[in-house]
Structures are given as C-alpha cells and as structure tokens.
Amino acid sequence: MVILIILIIGLAMISPYIRLNPAQSRVMLDPSFPLHYTVLVIHIFLAFIALVLGPFQFMRGIRQRHIALHRATGRVYLSCVLLSGTASIIVGLYTADFTRQTAFLMLAVLWLLSAIKAYIAIRQRRINEHFTWMVRNYALTLVAVVARIIVPLSIVVQLLRGQISLPINITEVLNKTLGTGIWLAIVLNLVLAEWTILRRIQKKTTERD
Numbered sequence: 001m002v003i004l005i006i007l008i009i010g011l012a013m014i015s016p017y018i019r020l021n022p023a024q025s026r027v028m029l030d031p032s033f034p035l036h037y038t039v040l041v042i043h044i045f046l047a048f049i050a051l052v053l054g055p056f057q058f059m060r061g062i063r064q065r066h067i068a069l070h071r072a073t074g075r076v077y078l079s080c081v082l083l084s085g086t087a088s089i090i091v092g093l094y095t096a097d098f099t100r101q102t103a104f105l106m107l108a109v110l111w112l113l114s115a116i117k118a119y120i121a122i123r124q125r126r127i128n129e130h131f132t133w134m135v136r137n138y139a140l141t142l143v144a145v146v147a148r149i150i151v152p153l154s155i156v157v158q159l160l161r162g163q164i165s166l167p168i169n170i171t172e173v174l175n176k177t178l179g180t181g182i183w184l185a186i187v188l189n190l191v192l193a194e195w196t197i198l199r200r201i202q203k204k205t206t207e208r209d
C-alpha cells in the first residue's frame with residue numbers, strides 16, 4: 001500500500017517531464033544557464049528510480065534470501081542518489097525563492113552525505129551502521145513525496161484560518177508554501193527516521209536480555 005502511494009505521487013511528480021518538453025517545466029528555467037532543463041530532468045528521473053527502489057532495500061525477505069539482488073539494486077540506488085543529488089545542487093543554485101533554495105540545498109547535502117556514509121559502512125562490513133544510514137537516506141528521499149502531501153494540507157489550513165482568501169491564485173500560494181513545506185518535511189522525516197532506528201536498537205536489546 002505504502003509503495004503504491006509512493007509510486008502514484010512519484011509518477012504524478014515526474015509526469016510533466018516525461019515528454020522532455022522544457023515548455024512544460026514547472027520550475028522556472030534560468031535563460032543564463034542553457035543546461036538548466038537537462039540537469040533538472042537528470043535529477044528528476046534518477047531521483048524517481050531511487051524513490052521506487054528504496055522500499056525493496058528494506059524488505060528482510062529480499063535481504064536474507066536474495067542478497068545478490070539486494071547488492072545490485074543497492075548499487076543502482078546509491079548511484080542514482082549520488083548523481084541526482086549532485087544534479088540537485090546545480091539546479092538548487094538556480095532556485096528563485098530563498099526559503100525553497102536553502103531547504104533544497106540542505107536536503108541535497110544531507111542526501112549525499114548519508115549515501116556516502118551508508119556506502120562506506122557496508123564496504124567495511126558494518127551492517128548495523130549501514131542500515132542506520134540507509135534509513136536516514138531513504139527518509140530524505142521521501143521528503144519530495146511528504147512535502148507534496150504537506151503543501152496541499154497547509155494550503156487548506158491557511159484557507160480555514162483566513163490567512164488566504166478565495167479565489168486563490170494557486171501559483172502564488174504554491175510558491176509561498178512550498179519552501180516551508182520542504183523544511184517541515186525534512187524535520188518530520190528525520191525525526192521519524194531516528195525513531196525507527198531507536199526502535200530497532202531497543203528491539204534488539206530486548207531480544208538479547
């Protein structure tokens with residue numbers, strides 16, 4: 001069910017970019033950077049692959065019975081994060097809104113660092129540490145999805161509180177709300193990631209006692 005929701009939101013997010021038509025871009029393209037659309041599309045498609053592959057990396061059955069598959073998809077996942085994360089730093093430098101820009105750049109740095117930590121840990125056979133960094137990394141991948149849930153909800157809250165009035169200019173409201181939505185999703189997802197990690201440690205300790 002969760003995988004289906006992730007897939008549906010992910011597909012909805014990438015749909016304006018599937019035809020590779022810059023005129024359909026929802027991101028305002030900077031004419032001073034001719035490769036803006038190309039780098040954006042590289043970011044989007046590789047991030048989508050990571051988004052879809054991520055949940056399968058956490059399935060215990062696959063890890064225990066098909067370790068070669070887990071390793072292969074893990075390599076694809078981490079390569080997508082590293083390339084997409086680098087592309088997102090480049091497009092992030094051209095993001096017009098300051099709140100959104102700082103959120104994206106912080107997210108990109110954390111995304112890259114946690115992927116590198118996860119990779120180093122597994123190369124050195126530190127399995128628990130690898131798992132911990134992968135939980136953090138996938139929580140950051142999911143920020144894109146969670147922000148798309150938070151933003152419409154926060155627009156409804158603003159409407160109910162009379163902070164915006166009808167008829168609304170949707171582009172203006174989205175532009176105002178997206179930056180805060182991404183920051184909120186980063187905080188929420190990282191808190192949930194740490195909670196998941198702590199629960200696993202507690203479970204293991206209880207089993208040992």
Ligand code: HEM
Nearest residue numbers: 013026027047048088091092095104107108111140141144
């Ligand atoms: C987790 C790390 C991520 C970072 C740091 C990041 C960063 C960015 C940045 C900087 C932009 C340009 C925004 C602008 O200039 O206004 C962007 C756009 C976009 N990203 Fe990501 N992103 C991430 C994850 C994802 C994921 C997992 C997806 C899923 C497919 C995704 C899909 C998109 C889409 C579709 C756009 C175009 C904006 C839109 O049409 O709404 N991103 N991202």
